[in-house]
Amino acid sequence: MRPSFDEMQANQDTVREHYRSYQRWLSQQPPDVMRSRREEAEMIFRRVGITFAVYGAKDEDGSGTERLIPFDLIPRVIPAHEWQEMERGLRQRVTALNRFIHDVYHDQEIIKAGIVPADQIFKNAQFRPEMMGVDVPAGVYSHIAGIDIVRAANPDGSGTYYVLEDNLRVPSGVSYMLENRKMMMRLFPDLFSEHRVAPVAHYPDLLLETLRAVAPAAVNDPTVVLLTPGMYNSAYFEHAFLAQQMGVELVEGQDLFVRDNFVYMRTTQGPKRVDVIYRRLDDDFLDPLAFRPDSTLGCAGLLSVYRAGNVTLSNAIGTGVADDKSIYPYVPKMIEFYLGERPILKNVPTYQCREADDLHYVLDHLSELVVKEVHGAGGYGMLVGPASTKDEIADFRKALEANPGGYIAQPTLSLSTCPTFVESGIAPRHIDLRPFVLSGKTVQMVPGGLTRVALKEGSLVVNSSQGGGTKDTWVLEA
Amino acid sequence: MLSRTADHLFWMARYMERAENTARMLDVNYQTALLPQSADAAEKGWKGLLSISELTGDFAKRYGSVSARTVMDYMVSDAANPSSIRSCLMAARENARAVRGTLTTEVWETQNQTWLEFQRMVATGAFQRDPGAAFEWVKFRSHLSRGVTVGTMLQDEAFHFLRIGSFLERADNTARLLDVKFHAVENEYFGAVQAQSQGNAKDVEYDFYHWSAILRSVSGFEVYRKAYRNVIRPEKVAELLILRPDMPRSLAACMNEVVANLRMVANEQSSETLRRAGRLRADLQYGRIDEILATGLHAYLTQFLERVGTLGLGISRDFLVPVEA
Numbered sequence: 001m002r003p004s005f006d007e008m009q010a011n012q013d014t015v016r017e018h019y020r021s022y023q024r025w026l027s028q029q030p031p032d033v034m035r036s037r038r039e040e041a042e043m044i045f046r047r048v049g050i051t052f053a054v055y056g057a058k059d060e061d062g063s064g065t066e067r068l069i070p071f072d073l074i075p076r077v078i079p080a081h082e083w084q085e086m087e088r089g090l091r092q093r094v095t096a097l098n099r100f101i102h103d104v105y106h107d108q109e110i111i112k113a114g115i116v117p118a119d120q121i122f123k124n125a126q127f128r129p130e131m132m133g134v135d136v137p138a139g140v141y142s143h144i145a146g147i148d149i150v151r152a153a154n155p156d157g158s159g160t161y162y163v164l165e166d167n168l169r170v171p172s173g174v175s176y177m178l179e180n181r182k183m184m185m186r187l188f189p190d191l192f193s194e195h196r197v198a199p200v201a202h203y204p205d206l207l208l209e210t211l212r213a214v215a216p217a218a219v220n221d222p223t224v225v226l227l228t229p230g231m232y233n234s235a236y237f238e239h240a241f242l243a244q245q246m247g248v249e250l251v252e253g254q255d256l257f258v259r260d261n262f263v264y265m266r267t268t269q270g271p272k273r274v275d276v277i278y279r280r281l282d283d284d285f286l287d288p289l290a291f292r293p294d295s296t297l298g299c300a301g302l303l304s305v306y307r308a309g310n311v312t313l314s315n316a317i318g319t320g321v322a323d324d325k326s327i328y329p330y331v332p333k334m335i336e337f338y339l340g341e342r343p344i345l346k347n348v349p350t351y352q353c354r355e356a357d358d359l360h361y362v363l364d365h366l367s368e369l370v371v372k373e374v375h376g377a378g379g380y381g382m383l384v385g386p387a388s389t390k391d392e393i394a395d396f397r398k399a400l401e402a403n404p405g406g407y408i409a410q411p412t413l414s415l416s417t418c419p420t421f422v423e424s425g426i427a428p429r430h431i432d433l434r435p436f437v438l439s440g441k442t443v444q445m446v447p448g449g450l451t452r453v454a455l456k457e458g459s460l461v462v463n464s465s466q467g468g469g470t471k472d473t474w475v476l477e478a
Numbered sequence: 479m480l481s482r483t484a485d486h487l488f489w490m491a492r493y494m495e496r497a498e499n500t501a502r503m504l505d506v507n508y509q510t511a512l513l514p515q516s517a518d519a520a521e522k523g524w525k526g527l528l529s530i531s532e533l534t535g536d537f538a539k540r541y542g543s544v545s546a547r548t549v550m551d552y553m554v555s556d557a558a559n560p561s562s563i564r565s566c567l568m569a570a571r572e573n574a575r576a577v578r579g580t581l582t583t584e585v586w587e588t589q590n591q592t593w594l595e596f597q598r599m600v601a602t603g604a605f606q607r608d609p610g611a612a613f614e615w616v617k618f619r620s621h622l623s624r625g626v627t628v629g630t631m632l633q634d635e636a637f638h639f640l641r642i643g644s645f646l647e648r649a650d651n652t653a654r655l656l657d658v659k660f661h662a663v664e665n666e667y668f669g670a671v672q673a674q675s676q677g678n679a680k681d682v683e684y685d686f687y688h689w690s691a692i693l694r695s696v697s698g699f700e701v702y703r704k705a706y707r708n709v710i711r712p713e714k715v716a717e718l719l720i721l722r723p724d725m726p727r728s729l730a731a732c733m734n735e736v737v738a739n740l741r742m743v744a745n746e747q748s749s750e751t752l753r754r755a756g757r758l759r760a761d762l763q764y765g766r767i768d769e770i771l772a773t774g775l776h777a778y779l780t781q782f783l784e785r786v787g788t789l790g791l792g793i794s795r796d797f798l799v800p801v802e803a
Contacts, residue, residue, distance in 0.1 A: 048583075049575065049590045231576050244579035255480050266481045268635060268797045269745050 005153035005416040006428055007076060018079035018476055021194060034073060034421060037187050041071050050179050052234045070469030076418050076431055076451040080478035083447055089344030092335060094145045094437045099338040101141040101322050105131045115337055116330045126320025134307050137214040138441060141316040145437045146171025152413035159416055162348045168323040170280050173450040174436050175238035178203060180472040196477040198447035204245035206444050213440035214312050215275045222275035224248045229281050229297045239280050258301030263311045276312045283317050325408050326374045353404040362409040366393050369409040386412050415460055420453055430454045432462050447475035479635040483577045485798035487636055490573035491643030497566035498620035499651035503527055504553055505613035506695035511546055513687055524549040530658045531561045555600045563616060567596050582630040592619040638739040649732035650786050656719055657779040659692050689715050696727040717767035730762040751792035758785050
């Protein structure tokens with residue numbers, strides 16, 4: 001019997017302290033009321049157009065498919081003391097990661113100190129030699145970071161938070177955090193008068209403040225824009241939402257052009273200079289002259305303006321070197337190296353298949369481990385040992401043996417569950433948490449983050465592209 | 479404001495207005511078809527409707543014979559017809575979605591809801607069951623869209639480009655309606671005026687329904703009575719729909735709005751476009767219906783449509799897709 005940890009139930013008869021009043025309320029709700037609330041939520045999400053596009057899928061009339069991300073009515077509740085600890089840990093971790101990226105593109109002290117092997121950095125496809133020696137405002141590279149955290153059950157029945165993954169390039173999902181809260185307040189206003197739930201609605205304000213703080217030094221009143229790949233991108237709703245909430249222009253590559261080493265946007269009143277670009281576009285697509293020449297999403301000449309310090313890109317180019325799964329195992333050591341502190345948040349113990357001993361162990365224990373492609377994302381390219389068939393394991397073994405350096409492995413964590421409203425009623429489902437950490441002149445975040453939930457019974461995959469849903473996340477105030 | 483944003487706003491408003499006017503014309507034809515009339519006249523009505531939108535050829539190729547059913551299908555729910563109500567509502571919604579951050583939540587939700595609801599109405603057969611109610615619904619969604627825009631949007635550039643789109647499209651649509659209704663059937667109905675002097679009561683009655691149908695299609699029947707307190711006469715109908723600045727769907731009223739909003743967004747390169755718009759408006763302001771009729775209504779409206787088209791191109795060049803760098 002694998003250990004399990006439920007966020008609400010300490011055991012069958014005991015509800016955890018911080019869930020008590022919610023659970024009392026929930027037990028008084030007739031199931032049909034909850035059902036009709038859920039339908040109401042779905043209708044509102046559709047009317048508001050809170051959808052994501054599914055790549056490749058088409059409706060019968062040929063237009064792109066827009067889907068709702070399933071929203072679960074039962075919140076994930078985090079007690080104040082747990083959040084305080086987590087917040088300190090996030091602050092520490094993101095600060096160290098930013099120091100690491102700066103170091104990689106400058107003096108590379110961490111390599112000289114023998115902590116991170118040089119080839120782990122230079123052979124990484126996300127390493128951008130174009131960034132060597134480039135100074136960015138405040139020395140901050142990842143202004144918006146999404147850190148994926150899970151709670152895993154220990155054999156004694158307690159739970160421990162682990163960082164599963166750092167997302168330092170273009171993390172998404174924050175709009176769902178905000179919309180889920182709005183939805184909960186609309187559906188269940190009485191709940192919020194009974195619980196002291198820390199507010200999150202000021203996130204766009206903090207984001208704008210962060211973006212303005214990292215504008216090129218010479219600019220007094222910076223013009224900030226949000227660069228989107230366009231309305232057919234899966235996260236377009238979020239791009240439009242954040243631009244609107246911040247009151248900044250939502251631009252596409254075709255709206256921008258470079259002249260005399262500055263970036264301008266085409267407006268109805270002529271060209272207007274742009275100082276900060278919150279880009280929701282991967283490095284590869286930013287500038288066809290520097291990266292992928294076939295990209296029509298970016299702006300030709302952008303990199304040279306950026307290197308000259310005449311525009312800020314947020315996040316910076318080349319942050320991917322630090323959120324790769326092959327770098328992940330080194331983060332605790334980074335924290336000690338740059339900050340001289342003990343890491344507050346734990347890493348999941350990780351086997352690096354590039355190491356002979358680790359590989360040996362992993363090959364012997366495939367059926368117990370989760371093996372991940374170093375560059376994979378979105379829950380693709382991974383093997384969940386305990387949930388896989390013999391054939392799947394055999395296939396994966398071949399791939400792993402052919403390219404050990406491309407994989408890491410971790411013990412199968414028993415992710416915590418949270419009561420979730422599913423077809424058969426209320427049942428436990430596995431969840432994770434993505435808090436969003438903003439780094440400008442200071443490090444800031446709103447309490448909580450996006451809780452994703454694997455709606456399929458027993459599933460550990462929370463990604464929306466693979467049947468995941470979301471929940472509102474409540475951090476209770478002390 | 480971004481040029482691309484202005485472009486989306488302009489077209490969002492145009493498509494919504496076009497959906498409304500298509501619904502208006504379909505509605506009038508549908509109502510008229512309920513009157514006792516020859517099959518020939520009914521068919522002429524549906525043909526006229528296709529020719530207003532310059533779709534006669536495309537329709538013939540895809541559907542063949544003209545009937546109430548086929549034209550309605552083609553103009554309401556045909557995804558392959560770029561002027562169908564479906565295509566217009568979808569285009570309006572897609573344009574809105576591209577700039578949803580520029581719109582107020584209410585404006586966006588109105589556009590989105592209209593599109594979702596429309597799809598539902600087509601799928602459930604509501605349009606076929608009661609076309610009259612469905613056309614009425616399209617009109618009201620358009621009213622709502624404009625009302626929500628005026629009621630919630632900051633009166634900045636975004637607002638002005640929306641208004642320019644609405645009124646330029648309306649000017650175009652009203653002119654087309656007039657042209658087809660007067661020109662295509664000119665002989666027959668002006669013939670009826672002569673018949674009146676010969677005391678042919680049947681024709682006079684028929685005439686009344688024809689002109690009142692035109693007025694109804696632009697919500698102008700009661701307006702006409704109020705403005706003229708007289709029997710319905712073709713030249714007065716033309717005057718009302720072309721020259722009366724207080725009639726909200728007249729060419730004069732539309733051009734007043736276009737000019738006023740264009741002035742608010744003027745930039746360094748737009749002076750020629752503003753001059754053209756101002757001149758077109760002045761022609762309407764100082765025009766007289768007897769002169770227009772004397773030179774020929776069809777020629778006049780053809781020229782008007784050309785000038786509106788040129789104006790649209792100018793707006794596009796000066797504001798929406800500027801060439802630079």
